[in-house]
Amino acid sequence: MNVNQMMMPEDVEDVLVDGIPVGFSVKLRIPYYRGVALSLVENIEIKYDNEVYTKDQLKFTTKDGTFTFAEMATMTTLRWEFGEKATVFVPRLGGFGMGGHMVEATVAIRISYMGGAFPSKCAKYVSVTGG
Amino acid sequence: MAIKRGVSLYSLQDSYYNGILDLEGCVKFVAEELGATGIELLAEQMPVGSYPDPSEKDVDWWKDLMAKYGTEPSCMDSFIDWMLYKGRILTLKEQVQEMEKDLKLASRLGFKCIRVLTPVRAEVVEASASIAEYYNVKMGLEIHAPMSFDAPWMQRYLEMCARVDSPYVGLIPDFGIFQYQPNRINQQQALAAGARPEVVDAVVKTYKSGYAAMAALRPQLEKEMGGLNPAEMGFIMRNSRSAYSDPDVIRKYKDLIVHFHGKFYEIDPETLTETGINYEEPFAVMKEIGYDGFISSEFEGQGFYQTPDGNDTSYEMNELKLHHKMMAKLLGE
Known part of the structure; x- marks a missing residue:
């Protein structure tokens, strides 16, 4: 696993509801x-x-459905598989917007044998207008 | 009686992650390119169907896959997430239930043993012994660097093994315990990043003496070298938890060994030797004691070879080919 490939620039896109950009989504692979x-x-x-979106604002979609983090905390049989792209919804009014922006994803998985969770970070410059 | 070559598919994780090899592709590579017969699987990494309860159809697919390539399931790696819930640790009973999930799955997939992580407590293994016997799957605690056989944690486990005295409770030595120096590629990359040769040499010379000597080396070098640069600090930190075991431990604990992990990072194609891990002496001991079972290649050098885009994972396959060439030579094949 290469943490630099946790998030790919082509996997960031606007989310529209009734034609209105209500946020954007980022696909992530597990950094483990x-x-x-x-x-x-x-x-x-x-x-x-420089805008930070924390886990309580996000929604997480896997092959099994879309969940809040409060829901995920109780899910011990549904899994995020190795290599599976999960989708994180970021509720940013206006969506990703024009131009280029830095997107940084931080993921921390609790690893029992390490005694806790350690954050992995992946930052990519994403542009929808090619510049 | 024979030492048989196998592969932990952990070795091919980057190829799988990047969609270059699927599970069948990994098995095909092991059989056709390496001529190896043992397949070790992390069922939570490359699930057969779904973990931990594949359908009968998925299990049949797996068995057909083994038959198609002339391979056999050797060992399945178990994890036991005792921090499954935030803010508490699973009780002993819950951890045994987790162990049972893996023993049952291993049995369904035809594995003879499971690898138990070093930090799993002896109490959990002891309480799972009768379940392991029921499923006819052995549990082997991984002896993984920097753990050594003399450590109190291991001594408690070994006392438990003696008390329980069951063929279902044993050990899986990882060849990382025979690492005597930082790998050559690790040294080269540190030098290329700006580490001074004197610092790299000092770490290489001290490594085998263990972590206490390594801990003392850092302040000494800081003083002698007028401070350490980031490349030097990184190299020292990476190699600070060294703990070399005498290969003779294999003889001492031979009756408990259910499987071996052939940990490796880099094979020198000229000499067919691992550039930091002693393989020759442990293999000699394995032959002397008549070890009858698998050794799985466990390539863990991905971090030394990865490129930013991840499209080329040929390093995993190249290093595995060299590792098997080396093991075949050591086994006189």
Whole structure:
């Protein structure tokens, strides 16, 4: 697993509701060498330039559905598999917007044998207008 | 009686992650490119169907896959997430239930043993012994660097093994315990990043003496070298938890060994030797004691070879080919 590939620039896109950009989504792969139960996802944070979106603002979608972090804390049988792209919804009014922006994802998985959760970070410059 | 070559598919994780090899592709590579027969699987990394309860159809697919490539399941790696819930640790009973999930899955997939992580407590293994016997799957605690056989944690586990005296409770030595110096590629990358040769040499010479000597080396070098640069600090930190074990430990604990992990990072294609881990002496002891079972290649050098885009993961396959060439030579194949 290469933490630099946790998030790819082409996996960031606007989310429209009735044609209105209500946020953007980011696809993430787990920064660990195996899949885990969703209850082990201790933290996810998305930074858009200098705006910080914390886990209570985000929604997390896997092959099994879309969940809040409060829900995920109770999910011990649903899993985020190794290599699976999960989608994080970031509620940013106006969506990703024009131009280029720095997107930084932080993911911390609780790893029992390490005694806790350690954040992995991946930052990418994403541009929807090619500059 | 024979030492058989196998591969932990952990070795091919970057190829799997990047969609270059799927589970079948990994097994095919092991069989056709390495001529190895043992497949070790992290069921939570490359699940057969879904973990931990694949359908009968998925299990049949796996068995057909083994038959198709002439391979056999050797060992399945178990994790036991005792921090499954935030803010508490699973009780002993809950951890045994987690162990049972893995023993049952291993049995369904045809594995003879599971790898138990070093930090799993002896009490959990002891309380799982009768379940392991029921499923006919052995549990082997991984002896993973920097853990040594003399450590109190291991001594407690070994006392438990003696008390329980069951063929289902044992050990899996990881060859990382025979690492005697930082790998050559690690040294080269530190030098390329700006570490001074005197610092790299001092770490290489001290490594085998263990972590106490390594801990003392850092302040000494800081004083002698007028401070340490980031490349030097990184190299020292990476290699600070060294703990070399005498290969003779294999003889001492031979009756408890259920499997081996052939940890490696870099094979020198000229000499066919691991550039930091002693393979020759442990293999000699394994042959002397008549070890009858698998050794799985466990390539863990990905971090030394990865490129930013991840599209080329040929390093995993190249290093595995060299590792098997080396093991075949050591086994006189």
